[in-house]
Amino acid sequence: MYRDSTLRRLGCPHTYATQQSCVTQVASREHYNVAHQRNFPVHSCVGQVAVEDLAKSSRNADLTKPTQMLYKGTLRVLLVLLHDFPEFLCDYHYGFCDVIPPNCVQMRNLILSAFPRNMRLPDPFTPNLKVDMLTDISLPPRILINFASKIQPAQFKKDLDSYLKSRSPVTFVSDLRSYLQSSEPGTRYNIQLMNALVLYVGTQAIQFIHSKSLTPSMSTIAHSAHMDIFQNLAVALDTEGRYLFLTAIANQLRYPNSHTHYFSCTLLYLFAEANTEAIQEQITRVLLERLIVNRPHPWGLLITFIELIKNPQFKFWNHEFVHCAPEIEKLFESVARSCMQPKQNQQASTGLRESDSNEMH
Helix, strand or coil: CHHHHHHHHCCCCCCHHHHHHHHHHHHCHHHCCHHHHCCHHHHHHHHHHHHHHHHHHCCCCCCCHHHHHHHHHHHHHHHHHHHHCHHHHHHCHHHHHHHCCCCCHHHHHHHHCCCCCCCCCCCCCCCCCCHHHCHHHHCCCCCCCCHHHHCCCHHHHHHHHHHHHHCCCCCHHHHHHHHHECCCCCCCECHHHHHHHHHHHHHHHHHHHHHCCCCCCCCCCCCCHHHHHHHHHHHHCCHHHHHHHHHHHHCCCCCCCHHHHHHHHHHHHHHHHCCCHHHHHHHHHHHHHHHCCCCCCCHHHHHHHHHHHHCHHHCHHHCHHHHCCHHHHHHHHHHHHHHHCCCCCCHHHCCHHHCCCCCCC
8 A cells, every 4th residue: 555655664664544543642632741742753654644645646736626625634734733732743844844845835834833832932023133142042953853864875974974074075065966866757856865964964063063162153154064065055056956955944944943043044144155146036035935825934934034134234125136026026025024013913923823724835
């Protein structure tokens, strides 16, 4: 059976049929305790299979009614999880983002907007918010998936670790693009490898920065083997590959934690250091397309975009793509106004009940 084989590929030993009963356990808050959290890996496997099924059905622009209903139903289930079991989405966000189709922007936002229930999100609209001074910003998030194991083949992982330590072999960066290409029909890039590479390099960079008793910033992330890789990918990849690369970075813009901080700085650094406006425009697109859909919007996404449009260092409003057409300029101004002006009862734009979209994005 397709679902059973997919579950085994995702590392889940149970069959689809035996796990159906497990899914219902996530439906009530009374099961939220340590004992039942042991079933979270099972729930994650089932959820990823459901999203993969949706991805296969949504490849055509003309969506059938069953596919539209499946999408809306999946959004509603994610809303329940976001409201009642946010830790589940926090812990397994990586696995879900690995299989969510690029066009399902709001679905991805729902997952990335989750934050631990014992955390109070700082208001991202606070004037002069000092993100680097937040208590939680230096703490690593819990990710219950071994993403490093997805970096294959083994020789590629070995060369990657060698380059991160000593910037050798010198040919690694120039050969990197070929490793990321896929031979599977229907896609030119190995998206799962791209996601794993970005998160792995980022976590290694954070450890390197913390080992020097520093914190991520525009200056501390620069001129390193880690940034060499990211800058090379931003420049060397074509439009499709760069979009997938920037999407992998944006997938780590979540609640206050060390990953959000580092990858927010990375996106802003890539924007500031870009050698062509095409890269800056694509970075803006990846952020903007996540902001123009219905709420919720991830906290890290908001603080990154607000910094980009407010900080004169980036000269955002001077770029040609902002003014390329009147309707585009109005869109930017509208999004900027909504980001800059706090709304009543909008805690980090987590308007849970407004998220049930009637469209497939």
